[in-house]
Amino acid sequence: MSDLHHLLTFPTRPIGQDYLTSLQEYLSSGIPSTYTLEQAAAFMKDGSDDVGESSSNTTPLHILARSLPLDLSQQETDVVLEMMNTLFEYGAGWNFIDYENKTIGDLLLERNQKRDGPLYSRVVEAGVTAELLHRKINGGEIEFIEDPTDVEPQVIEPTEEEIADHTADDQDTYLDTKLEYTEGFLVTKENRDGVMMDWETDIMDLAAKTICPPARELTVLNIGFGMGIIDGLIQSHHPHKHYICEAHPDVLAKMKADGWYDRPNVVVLEGRWQDSLNALLDEGTVFFDGIYYDTFSEHYDDMLDLYSVVVGLLKPDGVFSFFNGLGADRSLCYDVYRRIVALDVQDYGLECQYTTVPVTIDQQWHSVKRSYYNCNYYYHPRITFR
Ligand SMILES: C[S@@+](CC[C@H](N)C(=O)[O-])C[C@H]1O[C@@H](n2cnc3c(N)ncnc32)[C@H](O)[C@@H]1O
Structure with missing residues (x-):
């Protein structure tokens, strides 16, 4: 696990401004906001970030969501929200799927976050922004309703069977x-x-x-x-x-x-x-x-x-x-x-x-x-x- 990943497991409480400062330091020093656990594991193994056949992308945001304390205070929630803002500003994706086939949203809900609460809403907002941006870039073309993974190519790959079968798409x-x-x-x-x-x-x-x-x-x-x-x-x-x-x-x-x-x-x-x-x-x-x-x-x-x-x-x-x-x-x-x-x-x-x-x-x-x-x-x- 990298230092960035370790930070996002919230090893100490309370979660204060020092977390935000450390996160900003890691990201501004060049560690990608999308650096996955799978890449870190590959690096430990052979010094490369080649994740081979792995179809999951356990991103820093997944680690943050998965590690969220269940008794998060209001002040801590504010800091976590700022941390999420920072990760999104540095290009974190909203719809990656982790090693347990879960989205960041799934993990937040598991950690007692409410669908209309600030943290879950922030991920939804990131999704809406990404879709609208994607549409603009593609000249109004909308691609992700049938396959949300198009926005982030590495997310879930369709099976061969699905590729061969176009009845639901065409x-x-x-x-x-x-x-x-x-x-x-x-x-x-x-x-x-x-x-x-x-x-x-x-x-x-x-x-x-x-x-x-x-x-x-x-x-x-x-x-x-x-x-x-x-x-x-x-x-x-x-x-x-x-x-x-x-x-x-x-x-x-x-x-x-x-x-x-x-x-x-x-x-x-x-x-x-x-x-x-x-x-x-x-x-x-x-x-x-x-x-x-x-x-x-x-x-x-x-x-x-x-x-x-x-x-x-x-x-x-x-x-x-x-x-x-x-x-x-x-x-x-x-x-x-x-x-x-x-x-x-x-x-x-x-x-x-x-x-x-x-x-x-x-x-x-x-x-x-x-x-x-x-x-x-x-x-x-x-x-x-x-
Ligand atoms: C999910 S079913 C509708 C079910 C319906 N609401 C019901 O209560 O049983 C979809 C239907 O839309 C028809 N359909 C698909 N594309 C269509 C199109 N472009 N124009 C008209 N009908 C279409 C399909 O043939 C199919 O009968």
């Missing part, structure tokens, strides 16, 4: 992939990627209530039929008109077989929303009290495109919501994306309010290949004009 591949409906699931036939699962029913119920406000002639739009869970729930609100936009031929066939095309208050928009909603916008005759978005194999830049369509199709007092799985495979990323969405919709004159609800995901994940949700809570978004 819309053309997905739309050419056969789907299968089974009890409680919609999955891709060959790879068993979960497209939709019935554990989301409570979330869909909340979403249906959100986008179906009391209205005289309720007109709503759902983008992405999947298992039709939310559409069934929307129907229970007796909408005057219920538009459903769906792109996948197998799903459209199922909708036909189940009689959705024959319902008098249902309008099926076949094809990708990018095509059919722009056509609706051009017509300028339909406006919605509620819009829900839950698709598959799309990316956050698709959502940014959608925001501009939503503001054109939503009534002034209408409500927009979406299935919020953004970054939900890691709790820290989920918190970062929560903030990013709230910031982004502001650019469209919208505001996003979240309700946090618990979720229980049962053993279903064992029969699908890739999980898209790993948090035991859900941030339900409700977006309206400001």
Whole structure:
């Protein structure tokens, strides 16, 4: 362990200004704020910092978070926050994964830090800043929603299996992939990627209530039929008109077989929303009290495109919501994306309010290949004009 790493284990108490001074000395003398335990171990072994096959990066911030005393006083918290600020100023990353597959956020929560407390919030803020900067550098291109590791190339590497399988990432591949409906699931036939699962029913119920406000002639739009869970729930609100936009031929066939095309208050928009909603916008005759978005194999830049369509199709007092799985495979990323969405919709004159609800995901994940949700809570978004 290097001197920097040792300092961050907080060997003496209380944690005072001397810690900050020492940290600044180490960093200004050239020790990288990203110097990992793995690099230190490699150096001890053969004098190089070649970490070989190691996929983990246990950074100084991980050591700090892991070593945080459980009885941290207010003054000590202030010093630790300053230490974190210093590490970030010197280029520390927010989303590295340590030797136990944990983020800095996971470790802070384990050490009794609160999600809305100053230390955890500081990591979230670093994530938001890094994402916005990344987007600027890449000319507006958004890459990290599907793979947050792109920001820091050494973080979690996808497995070979994941690389070979693009159904969840690439819309053309997905739309050419056969789907299968089974009890409680919609999955891709060959790879068993979960497209939709019935554990989301409570979330869909909340979403249906959100986008179906009391209205005289309720007109709503759902983008992405999947298992039709939310559409069934929307129907229970007796909408005057219920538009459903769906792109996948197998799903459209199922909708036909189940009689959705024959319902008098249902309008099926076949094809990708990018095509059919722009056509609706051009017509300028339909406006919605509620819009829900839950698709598959799309990316956050698709959502940014959608925001501009939503503001054109939503009534002034209408409500927009979406299935919020953004970054939900890691709790820290989920918190970062929560903030990013709230910031982004502001650019469209919208505001996003979240309700946090618990979720229980049962053993279903064992029969699908890739999980898209790993948090035991859900941030339900409700977006309206400001
Ligand atoms: C997760 S499922 C939706 C589940 C739905 N909320 C429910 O309650 O069952 C996603 C659906 O979006 C559809 N989809 C994916 N991309 C789309 C696009 N660009 N336009 C329209 N539908 C799309 C998929 O074919 C799939 O049926």
